[in-house]
Amino acid sequence: MTAATATTVRTGSASARRPKPAARTSRVVLYVFLTVLAVLWLFPVFFAVISSFRDYSYTAEHGYVSFGGFTFQNYVQAWQQADFGHKLLNSAYITIPAVILTLFLSCCIAFVVSRFAFKWNLALLGLFTAANLLPPQALLIPVYRMFRAVHVPLWVSDSGTLLNSYVGLIAVNVAFQTGFCAFVLSNYMKTLPRELYESAVVDGAGVLRQFFQLTLPLCRPPLAALATLEVTWIYNEFFWATVLLQSGDKYPITSALNNLRGQFFTDNNLVAAGSVIVALPTLVVFFVLQKQFVAGLTLGATKG
Structure with a gap:
């Protein structure tokens, strides 16, 4: 050449x-x-x-389209006035058990639906998914009456029922979130090669061993993605907390923003600082699980 x-x-x-x-x-x-x-x-x-770092008197005089009046006092006042420390613990008592139970039960449902063929296979998955199709407002009165009628020991709830208890709120969140997680996990588990399970059966692995030692380790990416979503959704949930909790000392952190609003006057900069404080835990969870979250969104989309 x-x-x-x-x-x-x-x-x-x-x-x-x-x-x-x-x-x-x-x-x-x-x-x-x-x-x-x-x-x-x-x-x-x-x-x-930006507004959370600005003094309200300065923005009231010069407007929000101005530069100056920066202070960190809004965060100090918001933390003390809204009692964020106590409310954050309440959110942890609700969110952590609810997320763990939701993911575990969803894995159980998805494993049965994706790995065993029986007559009511799809109907069972649709039954669990149906909970996500109903608006929570439509179930307010039936759930409230049911929780009021269910009696539990006093060490579970001060009221003697599921009302005003962390257990009741955890149960509601698990019930509403399990269907979505089971649907996502079942689609992912269907992409796992059946040859793996056939080899496990030849080696003498039972159903429980296939579930705990084979399926769960392979489902780490989608579980991390779902954990990020579930922490965000359950942590930010406010509707059921308002309905089922009757004492202010058990309210989650999302309700603490109401303590920053006055009867006749509301400091918007103070509320902005409180909103930033409320959003920080979910941001931390997302950045910690960011790699697994992105990977979990794509895995299982295609076979091979």
Whole structure:
């Protein structure tokens, strides 16, 4: 091959790799669209964070479209006034057991539905998923009456019923979230090769051993993704906490924001500081499990 021929081949290859004008234009439009969408999405969060560091008297005089009046006192006052320390413990008492129970029960349901063939297979999965199709407001009165009629020992609840107890609130969250998690996990477990289970059966592994030693280790990515979502949803849940809890000392951290609102006057900068404090635990969980969360969203989408 002569030098001229080699030069022609390299030039042709470079021209083939060079994007066409139409493709380049569409890529630029896509980048601009995503950038604008990201700015519009993050602007309220950015505005809330900036407002949380500003003094209310300064913004009342100069307006929010100004620069100055920065202080850290809003966070100190919000933490003391809303009693975030106690409310954060209440949220931990509710969120951690609820997430663990939801993921474990969902794994059990998904394993049975995906690995065993029987007549009511899909109907069973649909039964658990149906809980996510009903709005919580439609079940308010029946759930409230049922919890009021169920008597439990006093060490479980001061009221003697499931009302005003962490157990009742945990049970409601588990009931509403198990269907979604079971649906996601069953789809992922169906992509696991059956040859693994056939080999396990040949080696003498029973159903429990297949579940705990084979299936659960392979489901770590989707479990991490679901754990991130469930912590966020259960931690931020406020509707059932308001309905089922009757004493303020058991309310979760989301209810603490009401303590920052006055009867005749509300310091919006103080509320913004409280909102940032409430959002921090979920942000920490997301960044800790970010790698597993992204991987769990794509795994199981395709086979092979």
